[in-house]
Amino acid sequence: MKRRLQPGVIIAYxxxxxxxxxxxxxxxxxxxxxxxxxQEAVAIPPTLWPQEPTIEAYxxxxxxxxxxxxxxxxxxxxxxxxxxxxxxxxxxxxGFSRFGFRGRATLIGIILASQMxxxxxxxxxxxxxxxxxxxxxxYPGLILAFTAITLPFSTWMLKGFIDSVPEELxxxxxxxxxxxxxxxxxxxxxxxxxxxxxxxxxxxxxxxxDLLWVLVLTSxxxxxxxxxxxxxxxxxxxxxxxxxxxxxMIGALPPLILYLLLQNYLVEGMTAGAVKx
Amino acid sequence: MPALLMLVLVLGFPIVVAVVNSLSLPDGGWTLENxxxxxxxxxxxxxxxxxxxxVGGTVLLHLIVGFIIALALNASVKGKRFFRVVAILPWAVPxxxxxxxxxxxYNPTAGxxxxxxLSLGVINTxxxxxxxxxxxxxxxxxxxxxxxxxxxxLILLAGLQAIPGEQYEAxxxxxxxxxxxxxHITIPNMRGMILIxxxxxxxxxxxxxxxxxxxxxxxxxxxTEILSLYVYKQYFRYFNFEYAAxxxxxxxxxxxxxxxxxxRAMVRRL
Numbered sequence: 001m002k003r004r005l006q007p008g009v010i011i012a013y014x015x016x017x018x019x020x021x022x023x024x025x026x027x028x029x030x031x032x033x034x035x036x037x038x039q040e041a042v043a044i045p046p047t048l049w050p051q052e053p054t055i056e057a058y059x060x061x062x063x064x065x066x067x068x069x070x071x072x073x074x075x076x077x078x079x080x081x082x083x084x085x086x087x088x089x090x091x092x093x094x095g096f097s098r099f100g101f102r103g104r105a106t107l108i109g110i111i112l113a114s115q116m117x118x119x120x121x122x123x124x125x126x127x128x129x130x131x132x133x134x135x136x137x138x139y140p141g142l143i144l145a146f147t148a149i150t151l152p153f154s155t156w157m158l159k160g161f162i163d164s165v166p167e168e169l170x171x172x173x174x175x176x177x178x179x180x181x182x183x184x185x186x187x188x189x190x191x192x193x194x195x196x197x198x199x200x201x202x203x204x205x206x207x208x209x210d211l212l213w214v215l216v217l218t219s220x221x222x223x224x225x226x227x228x229x230x231x232x233x234x235x236x237x238x239x240x241x242x243x244x245x246x247x248x249m250i251g252a253l254p255p256l257i258l259y260l261l262l263q264n265y266l267v268e269g270m271t272a273g274a275v276k277x
Numbered sequence: 278m279p280a281l282l283m284l285v286l287v288l289g290f291p292i293v294v295a296v297v298n299s300l301s302l303p304d305g306g307w308t309l310e311n312x313x314x315x316x317x318x319x320x321x322x323x324x325x326x327x328x329x330x331x332v333g334g335t336v337l338l339h340l341i342v343g344f345i346i347a348l349a350l351n352a353s354v355k356g357k358r359f360f361r362v363v364a365i366l367p368w369a370v371p372x373x374x375x376x377x378x379x380x381x382x383y384n385p386t387a388g389x390x391x392x393x394x395l396s397l398g399v400i401n402t403x404x405x406x407x408x409x410x411x412x413x414x415x416x417x418x419x420x421x422x423x424x425x426x427x428x429x430x431l432i433l434l435a436g437l438q439a440i441p442g443e444q445y446e447a448x449x450x451x452x453x454x455x456x457x458x459x460x461h462i463t464i465p466n467m468r469g470m471i472l473i474x475x476x477x478x479x480x481x482x483x484x485x486x487x488x489x490x491x492x493x494x495x496x497x498x499x500x501t502e503i504l505s506l507y508v509y510k511q512y513f514r515y516f517n518f519e520y521a522a523x524x525x526x527x528x529x530x531x532x533x534x535x536x537x538x539x540x541r542a543m544v545r546r547l
Contacts, residue, residue, distance in 0.1 A: 008455060012352035016360045019346055023363050026378045026423065029389050033381060042387045045395070091280035107281070109544045114288050116480050116536040120508040121525040124518055125294035148287040155284070209371030211487035212505075216513060227373040231491055234377060241381055248374045259369035263362065 034058070034246035041241040057242035058250075066221055067247055070229040074208055074251075076139055077225060081146040082204040086196055088147070089154025090162075094184050096155070097162040098170070108159075115152040122148055123216045130217060137218050145213050150203040157202065161195030162188060198265045205255050226251040298522035311523035321524060323499055324507040327414065328528075331489075331503050332482040334418040335425060339478055340471070342422060343429030348463075350430075351437040361434075368427035376491035379420035383407050383492075407493050410500045417492050417501050424488065428481070429474045436470030437463070476539035483532050504528045 033041055034057050036050040061067040096108055126145045127136070135141030169191075170183040178186060189196075214228045224232070230247050233239070302308050315321050346364055350357060367375065382388050383406040394400045406416040444462050453461070486505045489495070495502035495510070502510075508528065511521035 009352055009354060012349040012354050015345060015349040016354065016364075019349070019360065019364050022423070023366055025389070026375070026382060027366070029382055030378050044386045046387045046389065046392050048389075048392075088280050088283050092284060095280060105544055109540055111284070112540045112543055113533060113536070116529075116532045116540070117288075117292070118484050118505060118508075118525060118528050118532060119486065120505045120512075121295050121522075121529045122288075122291045123509070124298065124512050124522055124525065125291035127512075128294065128518075129291065144287060148291065151284060151287060205369070205371075209373060209487070211373045211490060212509065215509075227371060227487065230377060231373065231487075234380070234491055235494075241384075241387070244377060245381065248377050252370045252374050255369045255371060256366070259365070260362065263365065 030245045030249055034242055034249050036242050038240055038242055057240075057246040060240075061243050061247050062250075065243070066224065066229065067226075067250070069221065070224050070226045071250070073223055074225040074227070075254075077142050077146065077214075078204045078207040080139065080143040081150055081207040082200045084143055085147045085150040085154045085203045086158070086199045089151055089199065090158045090189075090192075090196065091184075092151075092155045093158035093160075093162050094188065096159045098167070098180075111152050111155055115156070119149060119212050123212060126213075127216050137220070137223050139223075142213065142217055142223070145217055146203075146207045146210065149210075149213075150206050153206070154199050154203055157199050158192065158195060161192040165191050194265055197262065201258055201262055201265070204258065208255055295522050295525060298519050299526050301519050303517075303519055311520050312527075314520065315523065315527065320499060320502070320507065324502050324504050327500065327502055328483070328504045330414060331418060331421075331485075331501075332479060334415075335421045335482050335485075336475060336478050338418070338422045339426045339429045340475060342426040343474070344433055344471075346426065347430045347433040347437055350434055364430060365427040367423050368425075368431075370424070371487070372421075372424055372485065373487035373491055375420065375424040376488040379423070380407065380492050383416055383420075408497055410497050413493055413497060413501050417489055420492065421482075421485070421488055425478065425482070429478055432470055432474040432477075433467065436467050440466045473539070476536060480532060480536055483528070483535075 032049050035053045035055065036047070037052065037054055037056065040047060040051060092111075096104065096111075122145075126148070130136045130138075130141040130145065135144065165188055169187050170178075170180075173183040173187045174180070209227065210225075211227045211231060214223070214225045215231070218224065218228065226247070230244065230251060233244050233247065299311050300307055300309065302310070350361055350364065354360070370378075382390050385391055385403040385405050385408070388406075390406065391400070391403055394404070404412065407413050440462065444466075445458060448458050448462055484505065485503065486509070489501055489503055489506060490509075493501045495506045504524065505528070508521050508525045511517045511524060
């Protein structure tokens with residue numbers, strides 16, 4: 001768009017200023033609260049910023065609490081899910097993109113439709129299935145269950161990226177004696193690397209932020225993730241807000257950092273793959 | 278194709294299990310009773326209404342807020358990149374955590390919302406945002422607007438940037454006003470993107486769980502009990518596995534029907 005009328009630009013600045021306030025306030029409130037003492041956090045009327053800033057809440061959850069275990073669990077499960085579902089999704093996406101087989105359109109439709117399935121439809125069966133095969137409350141069980149949620153997205157996104165690689169390239173590789181798998185590994189994989197990164201992060205974020213599945217498929221502290229741990233803290237009779245906000249702060253950091261570092265990949269991946277025009 | 282096999286294993290099989298469950302009696306044997314019970318279950322009916330208000334309200338507000346911000350970001354302003362990054366930040370926060378952040382902001386005595394509104398004189402007593410049965414659902418919706426508008430905004434921004442600049446220049450030559458430009462160029466060009474954004478957002482909102490779970494857990498009473506929460510409670514609080522499966526299937530059917538036009542359009546493009 002070329003230069004718009006001056007009043008339009010002024011309105012735009014006003015809107016963006018309000019957006020800044022609207023977006024940042026909850027973050028500031030979280031950070032300020034995490035730096036308050038327990039008493040100050042519930043003082044009436046509340047103070048805006050901490051009068052005697054302290055990192056006591058962070059020390060409490062990081063050193064005396066189980067937060068490090070939760071964080072480790074979240075990391076293992078999310079990373080496992082992201083890698084597993086991207087690997088499977090890229091093979092499936094390759095198949096959908098390159099091989100014409102009977103019922104292909106129907107299958108793609110089913111994959112798309114399966115993104116529309118509510119998680120609560122799957123948690124019950126997964127609870128039963130994983131309990132039966134002894135994977136309840138284990139990393140592999142959780143990773144498998146999360147993959148059910150992330151795989152349709154991963155497949156769809158990666159199919160979009162593979163579609164954008166000209167087919168002549170893998171034909172050329174096949175003439176040079178490559179198998180389809182060889183063509184995939186040597187030609188396509190390097191070209192869709194940015195797309196893979198986007199897909200990995202997308203799946204990671206989905207798994208990191210989940211509550212429903214860990215609520216259902218784990219028990220006890222051993223497998224508790226950040227989201228589940230924080231939820232337990234908030235359902236306790238006495239909520240200690242500075243600790244809860246400190247935990248929220250640290251729990252939100254990995255997604256925030258990933259997003260800030262890789263926002264271009266993410267936006268591109270989302271608009272090119274998931275939201276393909 | 279092992280990859281397809283994997284898809285069937287992680288998705289197809291559990292769906293079959295869910296369907297079979299929903300058609301079973303607790304002690305075995307087939308029945309339609311789980312579905313027949315639904316219309317009489319007032320808590321289910323309430324949950325259905327709450328879900329539609331929640332999804333309808335949040336999707337509409339995401340669209341309005343997202344569109345306004347996308348338009349502002351598309352204007353010739355300085356610091357676009359900075360504003361874009363800031364505007365997307367809430368989206369990076371897990372909904373479980375944004376629920377916690379807002380729950381404390383809504384806190385009647387120690388929260389910032391009452392504090393600001395009191396000092397501005399908008400209210401003159403502590404308001405129980407999440408504890409009042411009339412205010413709880415709007416409050417949850419309002420919190421979700423903060424969490425959810427960036428996704429819609431991103432899609433719309435991509436759409437705005439794809440509109441050819443010549444169209445605006447031609448309109449300018451013809452002496453069109455900004456409002457006319459918006460009505461006759463922006464809106465028609467954006468129709469497809471708006472549909473995609475609304476379709477995807479609707480699906481996400483039907484699945485929303487963690488935000489509401491951590492803000493109100495469905496309360497007070499059941500005024501914020503969206504269907505995903507109700508299914509969860511039927512499963513793991515009351516242990517009615519068969520009945521819960523039936524509700525989940527109904528929810529899935531609603532979502533599939535709503536997304537059918539979108540899925541069909543996507544498949545046709547292949």
